[in-house]
Amino acid sequence: MFSVSKDYAPPFGMIAPFFWIGSLFYLLGMVFLLFLSPDAGHFDPAVAGWAHWFLLGFMMMIIFGAMAQLVPVVVEVGHFSVDLYYIIWPLLLLGTVLMSAGFWISPTILPYGGLIVLISMVIFLYDTLMTLRKVTNVTLTVKTVVASNLFLLAGILTGFMMALAVGAGLDVDIGNWLGAHAVLVLGGYVTLTIMGLSMILLPMFGLSHGFDETPVNQAFYLMIAGVIFYFFATVIGWELGKFLAFVMMLASVTLYLHQVVIIYQTRARKENDIWAKSMFVGYGSLLLAAMLGLVYMMTNSENFLMSSAWFLMIGFFSFLINGHLYKIIPFLVWFERYSPLVGKEKVPMLADMLPKRMADYEFIFSSLGLLIGGIGLLVGNSDLFMGGVSLLIAGALFMFMSVRWMLKYGENKSQ
Amino acid sequence: MCAITKEQVFDAISTVIDPEVGFNLVEMGLIYDAIIDETCNVKVIMTLSTRGCPLHQMITQWVKEAVEKLEGVGEVEVEVVWEPAWNITMADDNVKKALNG
Numbered sequence: 346m347f348s349v350s351k352d353y354a355p356p357f358g359m360i361a362p363f364f365w366i367g368s369l370f371y372l373l374g375m376v377f378l379l380f381l382s383p384d385a386g387h388f389d390p391a392v393a394g395w396a397h398w399f400l401l402g403f404m405m406m407i408i409f410g411a412m413a414q415l416v417p418v419v420v421e422v423g424h425f426s427v428d429l430y431y432i433i434w435p436l437l438l439l440g441t442v443l444m445s446a447g448f449w450i451s452p453t454i455l456p457y458g459g460l461i462v463l464i465s466m467v468i469f470l471y472d473t474l475m476t477l478r479k480v481t482n483v484t485l486t487v488k489t490v491v492a493s494n495l496f497l498l499a500g501i502l503t504g505f506m507m508a509l510a511v512g513a514g515l516d517v518d519i520g521n522w523l524g525a526h527a528v529l530v531l532g533g534y535v536t537l538t539i540m541g542l543s544m545i546l547l548p549m550f551g552l553s554h555g556f557d558e559t560p561v562n563q564a565f566y567l568m569i570a571g572v573i574f575y576f577f578a579t580v581i582g583w584e585l586g587k588f589l590a591f592v593m594m595l596a597s598v599t600l601y602l603h604q605v606v607i608i609y610q611t612r613a614r615k616e617n618d619i620w621a622k623s624m625f626v627g628y629g630s631l632l633l634a635a636m637l638g639l640v641y642m643m644t645n646s647e648n649f650l651m652s653s654a655w656f657l658m659i660g661f662f663s664f665l666i667n668g669h670l671y672k673i674i675p676f677l678v679w680f681e682r683y684s685p686l687v688g689k690e691k692v693p694m695l696a697d698m699l700p701k702r703m704a705d706y707e708f709i710f711s712s713l714g715l716l717i718g719g720i721g722l723l724v725g726n727s728d729l730f731m732g733g734v735s736l737l738i739a740g741a742l743f744m745f746m747s748v749r750w751m752l753k754y755g756e757n758k759s760q
Numbered sequence: 761m762c763a764i765t766k767e768q769v770f771d772a773i774s775t776v777i778d779p780e781v782g783f784n785l786v787e788m789g790l791i792y793d794a795i796i797d798e799t800c801n802v803k804v805i806m807t808l809s810t811r812g813c814p815l816h817q818m819i820t821q822w823v824k825e826a827v828e829k830l831e832g833v834g835e836v837e838v839e840v841v842w843e844p845a846w847n848i849t850m851a852d853d854n855v856k857k858a859l860n861g
Contacts, residue, residue: 414814417814418812418814419812545810545812548810549809550780552781552809552848552859554845554846554847554848555845555847613848613851613856614781614859615859616859676780676814679779680815684818688822688825688826693779695779695780
C-alpha cells in the first residue's frame with residue numbers, strides 16, 4: 346500500500362530557497378519586461394535573455410522545488426537522493442544569471458552559464474531517473490515522467506549546443522534548432538509535467554472523483570509523438586513535418602483542456618478560492634495561446650507568435666505555478682511546523698495560512714496586466730504593453746510578499 | 761466482553777481534522793467501519809479522499825492515536841482501503857453544503 350512517510354518528505358529548509366528565489370526571479374522578470382520592446386521578435390537577444398531569466402529562474406526553479414515534494418507523491422516511491430536538491434538551486438541560480446547576462450551583455454558568458462545550468466539539470470535528472478528505477482507500479486503517469494525528463498535532457502543539450510554557437514562560434518544553424526529547443530523544453534518537459542502533475546493536483550484540491558481519463562491519456566501520447574516528430578523534422582530539415590508536429594501538439598493541448606473541463610465538472614469542492622481563480626485564468630490563457638498559435642501557423646505573423654508565447658508564459662505557466670504556490674507552501678509550512686503538534690494543541694487549517702487580501706491583489710493586478718500586455722503585443726501598441734507590464738509588476742510584488750508571508754507563517758513553531 | 765462501542769470509536773476519530781478541507785474524518789465519510797473484538801482490539805477501516813494524499817501516513821497515525829485514547833482499548837490497527845472509492849455523497853450534509861461554496 347502506498348504512503349508518503351515523513352522520511353519521504355524533503356526537509357523544509359531544503360525546498361524553501363527554491364520558492365524564495367523563484368518568486369524573486371518572477372518579480373525581477375516582470376520589471377525587466379519594461380526594457381523590452383513589443384516590436385522585438387523571438388530572435389532578439391533581449392527577448393532570449395528575458396525568456397531564460399523567466400523560464401529558468403522562475404519556472405524551472407519552482408518546478409524543481411515542487412518536484413522535490415511531489416515526485417514521491419506522483420510515482421509512489423521515495424527519492425533516490427533528495428540531498429542533491431541542496432546543490433541544484435545554487436547552480437541553477439548562478440547559471441541562469443550568467444545565461445541572461447550572456448544574452449544581454451556579452452555572448453562569451455553564455456556557454457559558461459549554459460554549462461552550469463546543464464550541470465544543475467543533469468543532477469535533477471539523475472535523482473529523478475534513479476528514483477524512477479525504484480518504481481514497481483509503472484502507470485501512465487510514471488511513463489510520462491520518464492518521457493518528459495528525457496525530453497528535458499534533449500532540450501538542455503540542444504540549448505547548450507546553441508549557447509556554444511552564440512558564445513564560442515560552434516557551427517550550428519540556430520534558426521533551425523531554436524524551435525526544437527523550445528518544443529523539447531516547453532512542450533516535452535514543462536507541458537507534459539504540468540499535465541501529469543495536474544492529474545494528481547486538480548482532483549486532489551477540487552475533490553473530483555470517478556471521471557473519465559481517456560482525453561488526458563490521448564493528450565499524453567499525442568504530445569510525446571508531436572515532440573519526437575518535431576525533433577526529427579528538425580534533424581532532417583522538413584518544414585511540413587514541423588507543421589504537422591505543431592498540429593499534433595495543439596490537438597494534445599485541446600484534449601488536455603477537455604480533460605480539465607471534465608475534472609472541473611465533477612469537482613465536489615465548488616469554492617472559488619485563489620487557487621481555483623488562478624486555474625481559471627491559467628487554463629483560459631492556454632486556450633488563448635493555442636488559438637493565437639494556430640493563427641500564427643496560418644499567417645506567419647510575428648505578433649501572433651509573440652502574443653501566443655505571452656499568454657502561454659505569463660498566463661498559463663505563471664498562473665498555474667503561482668496558483669499552486671498558495672496550496673503547496675502552506676502545506677509544506679504546516680507539515681514542518683504544525684503536524685508534530687496535532688492532538689497536542691490547536692493547529693491552523695491550511696486555508697488560514699495564506700494572506701487572502703494580498704493574494705487577491707496579486708490575482709487582480711496580474712490578470713489585468715496579462716490581458717492588457719497581451720493586447721499590446723498583439724496590436725503592437727507600446728503604451729498598452731507597458732501599461733500591462735506595470736500592472737504585472739504590481740501583481741508580482743504582491744506575489745513575492747505573499748510567498749514571504751506564507752514561508753514565515755508560524756516561524757516560532759520551528760522544531 | 762468489551763465495553764467499547766463503535767460509536768465511541770467514531771467519536772474518538774471525529775477529533776481528527778483534515779487540515780486541507782477543515783472537516784473531521786467522520787463527517788467527511790472517510791471512516792468506513794470499526795471492528796471491535798472481545799478483547800477490545802480495534803480495527804478501523806477507512807479511506808482517503810485521494811490516493812496521492814501526501815498526509816496518508818500521518819492521518820492514519822492520528823486515527824490510531826485518537827482511538828488509543830479510549831479507556832480499556834487493546835491493540836489498534838488502521839487499514840486504508842480504496843474500494844469503495846470515496847466520493848462526496850459519503851460526506852455529511854453540512855460538509856456537502858460547505859463545499860458547494
